[in-house]
Amino acid sequence: MREAMSIWFFAGVLFLIYGVIITAEGFWELAHPPLHPPVLFNLHASLWWGGMMAIAGLVYTIHFWPRVRK
Template identity: 75%
Template sequence: MREISIWFFSGVLFLIYGILITAAGIWELIHPLAHPPVLYHLHASIWWGAMMAVAGLVYTIRFWPHRKS
């Protein structure tokens, strides 16, 4: 059976979250919020989400499940 590492699960979760949060940030850029949070102009969703997506992608690839011998 394929052995799945906890780091793979973490990578997948971060990748999905990163994509979702970055997409939400870009959506906000196009459609500004009626009640934006403080420091909204820094667009934290975009760069924080992007960092999560990159970290998640690295872990997903690095710990991709392998077949146990």
């Protein structure tokens, strides 16, 4: 008998996907800096935010992974 899938599993998968995309974009910005960077560009917020989202998404995905009940 299968347990019902939690909505938090899907939220974790989305967080993981968005985190990976944002982190990749942050690395792209790091390799190709803009001509006129924003004021706080040196903080690299996309790397931090994307990394935190990816870690949170991974934790949620693993924790709420659907299991088969015996």
